[in-house]
Amino acid sequence: MKKEIIVIGGGASGLAAAISAKKEGRDVLLIEKEDRLGGILNQCIHNGFGLQVFKEEYTGPEYADRYINEFYKNNIEYLLDATVTDVIKIKDGFEITFSSRKTGIKKVNTNAVIMSTGCYERTRGSIIIPGDRPYGVITAGSAQRYLNIDGYMVGKNVFILGSGDIGLIMARRMHLEGANVLGVAELMPYSNGLTRNIVQCLNDFDIPLFLSHTVTQVNANKNQRLESIIIQQVDEKYNPIEGTEKNFKVDTLLLSIGLIPDITLLDNLNVEKDYKTKSVKINQSYQTNVSGLFICGNSLQVHDLVDNVSLESERAGVCASQYVLSQTTKANKNVRVVAGKNLLFVTPHYVDFSSESSKIVFQFRSKMKIEKSMLKISQDNKLVKNKRINFVVPAEMESITLNIENFDSSNDIVLDLEVL
Ligand SMILES: Cc1cc2nc3c(=O)[nH]c(=O)nc-3n(C[C@H](O)[C@H](O)[C@H](O)COP(=O)(O)OP(=O)(O)OC[C@H]3O[C@@H](n4cnc5c(N)ncnc54)[C@H](O)[C@@H]3O)c2cc1C
Numbered sequence: 119m120k121k122e123i124i125v126i127g128g129g130a131s132g133l134a135a136a137i138s139a140k141k142e143g144r145d146v147l148l149i150e151k152e153d154r155l156g157g158i159l160n161q162c163i164h165n166g167f168g169l170q171v172f173k174e175e176y177t178g179p180e181y182a183d184r185y186i187n188e189f190y191k192n193n194i195e196y197l198l199d200a201t202v203t204d205v206i207k208i209k210d211g212f213e214i215t216f217s218s219r220k221t222g223i224k225k226v227n228t229n230a231v232i233m234s235t236g237c238y239e240r241t242r243g244s245i246i247i248p249g250d251r252p253y254g255v256i257t258a259g260s261a262q263r264y265l266n267i268d269g270y271m272v273g274k275n276v277f278i279l280g281s282g283d284i285g286l287i288m289a290r291r292m293h294l295e296g297a298n299v300l301g302v303a304e305l306m307p308y309s310n311g312l313t314r315n316i317v318q319c320l321n322d323f324d325i326p327l328f329l330s331h332t333v334t335q336v337n338a339n340k341n342q343r344l345e346s347i348i349i350q351q352v353d354e355k356y357n358p359i360e361g362t363e364k365n366f367k368v369d370t371l372l373l374s375i376g377l378i379p380d381i382t383l384l385d386n387l388n389v390e391k392d393y394k395t396k397s398v399k400i401n402q403s404y405q406t407n408v409s410g411l412f413i414c415g416n417s418l419q420v421h422d423l424v425d426n427v428s429l430e431s432e433r434a435g436v437c438a439s440q441y442v443l444s445q446t447t448k449a450n451k452n453v454r455v456v457a458g459k460n461l462l463f464v465t466p467h468y469v470d471f472s473s474e475s476s477k478i479v480f481q482f483r484s485k486m487k488i489e490k491s492m493l494k495i496s497q498d499n500k501l502v503k504n505k506r507i508n509f510v511v512p513a514e515m516e517s518i519t520l521n522i523e524n525f526d527s528s529n530d531i532v533l534d535l536e537v538l
Pocket of ligand 1: 126129149150156158162165168200201236237262383414416424427
């Protein structure tokens, strides 16, 4: 069996990419490891999805349904309960191996691959919290799944480490389910979540946020259940400050300490990595340095808004389709895109002047909170475009779209935010 495009993952990203590639006339197969489409949206039963794309406020499952219905309408081939275990580059495309209870281990060839595998949560091991190893310490995303999909209440007295969006959403969710949420500790002097989530999930319910604080001790009871934690304020080098200890009697500690793009499937391919996004480098067509390998959604960069995931993945689907049609063998004419000193990262990492795609959607995050700033895009020390942006924070991804005609194919393109 050979397909023109295989999409790996059926969350917001995979759905949008598959729909747009199919609408371009491609023969598409989507492979999803869970038993339903929708990905992480299925467990996000709060509202706040879709304001940009649909101009309506949906819950996660409602937002997913809009795309799933469109997916079905387009008669796109798909497999559920099927996990892709290997992606290998072959002469005229890729060999994909997947495993499912129905079919066993199978291989299928394709001209192009779109990676939409989402991201995974950092766990306790990645930050080394001193103390016991009791049960009751779990990631916020796992707790969300237990509560919203499986119907299990994960604890009564809860503390949350990390103020990313999942932590904030879970603080409110646990409170509404009757738990006593004693606080959220954040290592950084600012929250890593959307401003609207701090207001709607913490402030509205008087849940305290301890900025520049971290958990420095975890204590178990005799049954090996979490009994208490200690949090401490940290200095500018993130070292705990003596004398600032606060003790909380809790049975549950939820960890919301970061998301990492899931690109483990690419281990056997020689893909150029980006250590800042913890994913891979792409050009404006969402294509990696491996010809025919495209990536989008949270597996490319962790997004705060699903609307941006859908729009980005829709473009990736079109670009993958253009690639299949042209099967381009011409050498790439890449110009680097460089993040200036006030940006954490910028995507795409390259602009390919031999690509069919003339539109460049630059997406970036700032390193710090800036009340008033000027985005400056320059090449060869000449300003190409500037735009005033008020109130930027690392938690909120910003973007600007420009046409390739604004640039030439010789020097690096540099983006930065100037503080005003
Ligand atoms: C708690 C939380 C709250 C959020 N709140 C909001 C909000 O209020 N508003 C908003 O706009 N956005 C919100 N977001 C962001 C948004 O929901 C996500 O960015 C978006 O849904 C991610 O889509 P994705 O397709 O990239 O990833 P996912 O939804 O994670 O999809 C990836 C899919 O790939 C599948 N997969 C992975 N590996 C394989 C494999 N090897 N083989 C086959 N399948 C595989 C997975 O099973 C999964 O279905 C929130 C996110 C979270 C986690």
